[in-house]
Amino acid sequence: MSCNKNRGFTLIEMLVTLAIIGILASVIYPSYTRYVxxxxxxxxxxxxLEFATxxxxxxxxxxxxxxxxxxxxxxxDTGEPWVFVGHSPADGAAADRRYTLTIExxxxxxxxxxxxxxxxxxxxxxxxxxxxxxxxxDGRKAYDADKDGAxxxxxxxxxx
Numbered sequence: 001m002s003c004n005k006n007r008g009f010t011l012i013e014m015l016v017t018l019a020i021i022g023i024l025a026s027v028i029y030p031s032y033t034r035y036v037x038x039x040x041x042x043x044x045x046x047x048x049l050e051f052a053t054x055x056x057x058x059x060x061x062x063x064x065x066x067x068x069x070x071x072x073x074x075x076x077d078t079g080e081p082w083v084f085v086g087h088s089p090a091d092g093a094a095a096d097r098r099y100t101l102t103i104e105x106x107x108x109x110x111x112x113x114x115x116x117x118x119x120x121x122x123x124x125x126x127x128x129x130x131x132x133x134x135x136x137x138d139g140r141k142a143y144d145a146d147k148d149g150a151x152x153x154x155x156x157x158x159x160x
Contacts, residue, residue: 037130040088041143044099044117045158047088048135051101051115054084055137064110065137069103077106088117104134112137133158 067075068083080086087097099117117133131144141158142151
């Protein structure tokens with residue numbers, strides 16, 4: 001007698017496999033998106049430090065932080081800079097930006113500034129949403145961890 005055994009997967013085996021894959025995906029995807037967001041944030045922080053260096057070079061030649069925004073022929077104190085690129089990642093195209101870099105304020109008669117990185121995606125339902133960041137001329141750094149549009153006293157750090 002020949003025994004004809006059908007080889008293959010049963011429906012229950014397939015459902016168990018799909019359930020395991022679903023559970024793994026539900027654990028892995030949030031970790032992956034957190035990693036991607038933190039890598040974009042780290043790149044923006046590096047770009048902001050380079051931007052601050054460009055501001056210091058501007059001050060070394062003009063003895064003031066004034067006039068670092070706008071254009072070289074028509075300088076202003078706030079807005080998109082002409083001394084550095086206005087997006088992060090700075091080495092990429094502006095269309096691929098994750099953050100917009102701006103000079104937010106020049107104060108104290110040109111002796112202080114705030115550089116702000118505003119995320120391109122700002123919806124709370126967006127898994128890639130991130131808070132804004134700032135660096136100040138005195139070295140303070142701020143990160144809006146709760147994404148409310150303002151810096152609380154405990155948000156004056158980049159690793160909050």
